[in-house]
Amino acid sequence: MAVLRRAVALLLLLVANVAVASSTSVASEMKVPAIFVFGDSTADVGNNNYLPGSSARADFPHNGVDLPGSEPTGRFSNGLIGADFLAIDMGFSGSPPPYLSLVASSSGEAMSNKTQKMTGAALASMRGANYASGGSGVLDSTGATINMTKQIEYFSELKDQMSTRLSSDRASAMLSKSIFLISAGANDAFDFFSQNRSPDSTALQQFCEAVISTYDSHVKTLYNLGARKFAVINVPLIGCCPYWRSQNPTGECVEPLNQLAKRLNDGIQDLFSDLSSQMQGMKYSIASSYALVSNLIENPHAAGFTEVKSACCGGGKFNAEQGCTPNSSYCSDRGKFLFWDLMHPTQATSKLAGLAFYDGPARFVGPITFRQLSEA
Helix, strand or coil, X not given: CHHHHHHHHHHHHHHHHHHHHHHHHHHCCCCCCCEEEEECCCCCCCHHHHCCCCCCCCCCCCCCCCCHHHCCCCCCCCCCCHHHHHHHHCCCCCCCCEHHHHHHHCCCHHHCCHHHHHHHHHHHCCCEEECCCCCCCCCCCCCCCCCHHHHHHHHHHHHHHHHHHHCHHHHHHHHHHCEEEEECCHHHHHHHHHXXXXXXXXXXXXXXXXXXXXXXXXXXXXXXXXCCEEEEECCCCHHHCHHHHHHCCCCCCCHHHHHHHHHHHHHHHHHHHHHHHHCCCCEEEEECXXXXXXXXXXCHHHHCCCEEEEECEXXXXXXXXXXXXXXXXXXXXXXXEEECXXXXXXXXXXXXXXXXXXXXXXXXXXXXXXXXXXXX
């Protein structure tokens, strides 16, 4: 417990030390040329807004209640998310824009064909793009939104257009210095566990091997497209989300789901260690969302939280048997809640995560910090 208190205390010290810097960081020099974001709803800043008929959307109240104008941007949060805070730490104004918004803004009557749309998107995204899509996973079979393979295909198309605009050499040089942020794996675990509440060891092993093998393929594809700096956020302590507590008669965390997340995280750790020794020039940093959430749940008051079990916005048991909708009630003291809705963190939690992952202790990020990765 003493170790937990010291870890959270260090986080609070980081918050105090960067309070002034964070307010002026937009004007600071960008530490990398661009940021490219891939993953699920933990990183989605609005791509799913452009998917007609998708239920995995957050472009309605009360999402975004703490953003300027209380605008629901498509972030699954009351405000900013981790990708925003990490980008701000690297000198940007926030996460790069959702890729589909760039394509849409370039798709007027005079820009009707695919090449013209892509050229417009390439010009608009020289500082990066966010491809993350709520509901997606590492496996293409997970979710019904923009799967990881498609996200990377979008990036590949954009890279071709960047090469045309900048020259192949200049585009490659830019990409080699850029950050490729990946936050994925939780939805794969959700889907598997929902269908296999008591999996045998063979099914469990086959699932984990499939996820890690596919992750391996995605990273190699990005590497071959020019990525060199990988900032990875691992699978959170998902069994302690309000939704899963609401499904547990005891109201406690669903430990088999947490153990599945831990097993995936061990595989991700081994994967990147192996890949970095195989692929020339590759650098990586893995942020442990799992460890951070675990610390905050075990010692919430040190971080200023008073509620770590229930969602701020929703309905039913733990405020998590229903999602956050315009008809839902939501808490007024959002800075004291760990979770915003049935699955996602509040802006306050995301801010702590950004600090811990960017320049925090080894307990939360390694083998180097995101800051060291950006400066490498």
